[in-house]
Amino acid sequence: MLSDVPVRTGYLEAQAGVSSLTGAYARLESGARIRQNLGLFGFAEANQRERMAGVGVRYTFGL
Numbered sequence: 001m002l003s004d005v006p007v008r009t010g011y012l013e014a015q016a017g018v019s020s021l022t023g024a025y026a027r028l029e030s031g032a033r034i035r036q037n038l039g040l041f042g043f044a045e046a047n048q049r050e051r052m053a054g055v056g057v058r059y060t061f062g063l
Contacts, residue, residue, distance in 0.1 A: 002052045022047040037061060 010032040018024050024047065031041030039058040045051070 016047065019047070022049055024048060 004048040013029045013035060015027040025045065027043065027045040029041060030040050033039040037060045042055045044053040
């Protein structure tokens with residue numbers, strides 16, 4: 001049986017830069033690991049032409 005105890009680790013990443021296609025941009029991503037091999041994250045990104053946001057699931061494994 002697998003343990004249901006949360007790992008309780010997370011991260012916050014911020015980026016800013018300049019692209020030759022879209023100009024200046026900023027990106028923020030934050031996530032949390034809810035199990036040893038499973039995490040959830042959300043992000044937001046903006047540049048001079050568009051804005052976007054999303055959520056995702058990250059599953060890690062070893063071979």
